[in-house]
Amino acid sequence: AQTVTQSQPEMSVQEAETVTLSCTYDTSESDYYLFWYKQPPSRQMILVIRQEAYKQQNATENRFSVNFQKAAKSFSLKISDSQLGDAAMYFCASSRVNTDKLIFGTGTRLQVFP
Amino acid sequence: KAGVTQTPRYLIKTRGQQVTLSCSPISGHRSVSWYQQTPGQGLQFLFEYFSETQRNKGNFPGRFSGRQFSNSRSEMNVSTLELGDSALYLCASSWGQGLTEAFFGQGTRLTVV
Numbered sequence: 001a002q003t004v005t006q007s008q009p010e011m012s013v014q015e016a017e018t019v020t021l022s023c024t025y026d027t028s029e030s031d032y033y034l035f036w037y038k039q040p041p042s043r044q045m046i047l048v049i050r051q052e053a054y055k056q057q058n059a060t061e062n063r064f065s066v067n068f069q070k071a072a073k074s075f076s077l078k079i080s081d082s083q084l085g086d087a088a089m090y091f092c093a094s095s096r097v098n099t100d101k102l103i104f105g106t107g108t109r110l111q112v113f114p
Numbered sequence: 115k116a117g118v119t120q121t122p123r124y125l126i127k128t129r130g131q132q133v134t135l136s137c138s139p140i141s142g143h144r145s146v147s148w149y150q151q152t153p154g155q156g157l158q159f160l161f162e163y164f165s166e167t168q169r170n171k172g173n174f175p176g177r178f179s180g181r182q183f184s185n186s187r188s189e190m191n192v193s194t195l196e197l198g199d200s201a202l203y204l205c206a207s208s209w210g211q212g213l214t215e216a217f218f219g220q221g222t223r224l225t226v227v
Binding site: 042 | 157170222
């Protein structure tokens, strides 16, 4: 069974600064996907970034990047140059290959202060 | 291109009643998944449908059921509602050929009184 753990219920960052959200996971699969989703107050889940486990290179999307440590089963999200619009709940999730079933962590609420 | 549409957006039901929620995926998407989100349990997987077949099922009682139609639209049904079924129900769609990106709808907020 897959499990995803987010140990930081809340984080805060000042505008323009950098923040890192932590995520660890457990799986017996040799190949899988990892995701970070953002859920703003509107409640609509938005994909932030995706990482294929077989790729060693860390995924990057503009100001968002991950630190994927496969051996340690760690998948942290770094947000650079934080903006007020980044304030939201952030969920780490995993999925086996060839299925759309996502296993989510409990989420981290990110506050951004001006 | 229209996004994932969930109807209704809000719903209030009485204990013991049944409810049907609808999800229209993005055009061309063949996979639809459902999730329940509550403050206590977080985001939990309910079902996954691909081409009208249930591909995965979460750990929920038999009161929760779903189906997918030939046009990929999906419905989920909850019978004999309990107070604990109050939640945000989220639907996600994707192409289904191995997970590329799942697009989520805005959810249906169900309140059971």
